[in-house]
Amino acid sequence: MTESVATRQRFLLVLLLFLHTVNTYMDRVCISAAKGPMQSDISGLSDQMMGYVFGIFAIGYALFQIPAGMFSDRAGPRLALTIVVIVWSVFTALTGAVFTAISLLVVRFLFGMGEAGAYPGATRALYKWLPAKERGIGQGIFHSGARVGAALSLVVMPALIDWIGWRWTFVANGFVGLVWGGVWWYWYRDSPSDHRGTNQAEVDLIATGIAEQQSTPLNIPYIQIVTSANVLLAMFQYAASNITFFISITWLRPYIEERWGSQAANLSALPLLVGAVALWLSGTLVTLLHKQGMPVLSRRIPAMIGFALGAIGLLLCTQTADSETVWPLILCFSIALFGVEMTLSPSWALCMDIGGDRSGAVSGAMNMVGNMGAALSAVVFPYFVAKVTMPYFALETGTANSFFVFAATINTLAMLAWLFMNPLRPLRELSAGKLRLRLASFAVMIVVVIAALIYTNFLMR
CATH class of the missing domain: 1.20.1250.20 (MFS general substrate transporter like domains)
Structure with a gap:
């Protein structure tokens, strides 16, 4: 079988992971856009405390990078990314429910912990589905979603906050993540051979490209x-x-x-x-x-x-x-x-x-x-x-x-x-x-x- 008759399900995977990174950065940048109204509503949320809130995400995110990557390798990206996205989406939504600075610190740490698995899990999924010669373009498209998401957030999030308020904006972002997680669980399979949309030519193409x-x-x-x-x-x-x-x-x-x-x-x-x-x-x-x-x-x-x-x-x-x-x-x-x-x-x-x-x-x-x-x-x-x-x-x-x-x-x-x-x-x-x-x-x-x-x-x- 030649590549010309192979199906293209691996390209749909790259598109789905592109949307995944758009979601990650819209969730991250949302809190920057909501800083003003959050400080007006949340007790004790000074500028310095807001800096701690930003920092606690970075700590949680960094601490769990390797554990999340190991979990993705052992459990497989289908289960791992589903859990990861659900966890961080829940804590994104819960950000809209906090009323004290301390509770915000806890929620954003757990949000960072959840998002730690986003990139390692996606990289493991790309490894299983892309031959070596296609890893560059796959990673390029995948990571570009973060930049698109960050740029969109600078425009969309302030408008959304003005429309529905900062609390419901976090809930809306969390809902988007839950939808993506559901689609991922339904569509993705850890092995291309288990996916109903791939034919044998694509399975062989991927396997040969990984082995070489x-x-x-x-x-x-x-x-x-x-x-x-x-x-x-x-x-x-x-x-x-x-x-x-x-x-x-x-x-x-x-x-x-x-x-x-x-x-x-x-x-x-x-x-x-x-x-x-x-x-x-x-x-x-x-x-x-x-x-x-x-x-x-x-x-x-x-x-x-x-x-x-x-x-x-x-x-x-x-x-x-x-x-x-x-x-x-x-x-x-x-x-x-x-x-x-x-x-x-x-x-x-x-x-x-x-x-x-x-x-x-x-x-x-x-x-x-x-x-x-x-x-x-x-x-x-x-x-x-x-x-x-x-x-x-x-x-x-x-x-x-x-x-x-x-x-x-x-x-x-x-x-x-x-x-x-x-x-x-x-x-x-x-x-x-x-x-x-x-x-x-x-x-x-x-x-x-x-x-x-x-x-x-x-x-x-």
Whole structure:
């Protein structure tokens, strides 16, 4: 059987997971849009407490990345994602029922815990349904939903809050998630061969495409995989991309509003839409290069181009501080975000390549460390604006130029990291002593990451 006669159910899977990520970010960003009316209604919800509410989500989300990934690998994405989506959708809806700041902290922690399984579970589902040559475009489309969801939230959520109130807005978002969970349970199957819509040609196509790039034997322990050079470098570069990306959904809008006014701040959604386009183009490039017989370069080249563009765009942003209009900054930051978004498809495809049947847990580890980059950017951005100067780029405080240089430097280091990342590099079995040492080192790394998240989200506020 040839690919031309195979069914296309795997493409419907990618579409369903695209809607999944749209939902995740609409649920996350909703609370930012509802901040004002929530503070008016909820007892004790000061600005500092609201910062703790934002931070407690990040802690819950990071803490449960690896456990949620392991659960997805063992239980299968059908059951795992159904449970994950129901849990976070329930706590999204319950956000609309809180009346005290303490209860809001508890609900948002549990919401973060639930959402922790969203990406590892989806990555495991994509691994089971996509041949290696299609992982890039699949991941690109999948992750672009987050950018579309974030951009939509900047427009839709304020209007919805004005229409039905902030409490019912959370309930509505939770209901959407429950509907998606029901559709997922009904439609998805853990094995393509069990799906009534797939024919044998598609089943064979998927199985052959997975087997031809099965780089990690099943007898290699998880701790050895997750502490390999490939995965450690993947963690670093993913944190680097998040340092730039999370500015677009945290500080970019208020920074623009302070310097160019509230009307200009509405343009802060444009870089997110540009980022969505980058994900599609990068995913296509990953797929095309892999089909040309370049499995390693199909991951490396798009990522390195992306980080190079990210660094260039950020350095160009330093030349826009004195502009009379916001458009130069929007253009330059869009270049930067386009670049770092190009790195997502190869990053998550690499986790699928290396992790195999444990791709949920491997991608969860990468995402956990990536959240440290997100938390770091949210905290250090205002510090750089208010405190940090440097020759040529930031002669005085009050602009984000020093942060842009910092982020550009990190992007450059991440670009160099990809020179040493190879999804086909074989892993040899280690002795029990070396495994114990790696386990201890990995435990220390987790403690450091969680401590850094707690410090940046709570003690530095």
